[in-house]
Amino acid sequence: PDWCVEVRDGIMQLERVFKFKNFKEALAFTNKLGALAEEDFHHPGILTEWGKVTVTWWSHSIKGLHKNDFIMAAKTDDLLS
Amino acid sequence: PDWCVEVRDGIMQLERVFKFKNFKEALAFTNKLGALAEEDFHHPGILTEWGKVTVTWWSHSIKGLHKNDFIMAAKTDDLLS
Numbered sequence: 001p002d003w004c005v006e007v008r009d010g011i012m013q014l015e016r017v018f019k020f021k022n023f024k025e026a027l028a029f030t031n032k033l034g035a036l037a038e039e040d041f042h043h044p045g046i047l048t049e050w051g052k053v054t055v056t057w058w059s060h061s062i063k064g065l066h067k068n069d070f071i072m073a074a075k076t077d078d079l080l081s
Numbered sequence: 082p083d084w085c086v087e088v089r090d091g092i093m094q095l096e097r098v099f100k101f102k103n104f105k106e107a108l109a110f111t112n113k114l115g116a117l118a119e120e121d122f123h124h125p126g127i128l129t130e131w132g133k134v135t136v137t138w139w140s141h142s143i144k145g146l147h148k149n150d151f152i153m154a155a156k157t158d159d160l161l162s
Contacts, residue, residue, distance in 0.1 A: 027112070047126060
């Protein structure tokens with residue numbers, strides 16, 4: 001499964017879980033994604049845990065999903081390739 | 082409010098939200114906490130968002146809270162002082 005749409009507190013969000021082999025690699029991905037977020041001035045939720053990172057994109061201003069969130073999701077995938 | 086006990090999927094967890102003035106400072110705290118987690122070999126959930134970090138401690142092995150989680154919560158607070 002890739003990106004899923006989740007509704008939280010009435011807000012539609014794009015979410016995907018990325019798996020890693022330990023905490024260190026998960027945190028490294030979080031930092032890569034953080035750099036992308038700063039560059040594009042759009043910031044996701046990034047849940048870092050041992051061996052996985054859950055990424056959540058949505059647009060705060062419209063309390064939902066905008067085309068931009070799908071673009072950011074694709075860019076997130078590109079970080080791994 | 083400091084640390085709260087939350088129950089998620091039947092697992093008791095210690096949780097606290099730390100506020101920051103932007104994404105960069107939030108991510109810097111995430112990395113500090115990540116270093117502590119690696120050092121102590123106990124890994125929390127760390128949700129990094131714009132201006133805030135939500136930290137969740139629990140013990141995977143017992144699916145709940147252990148004395149160690151309270152120690153880690155105190156060490157998390159110390160990162161800010």
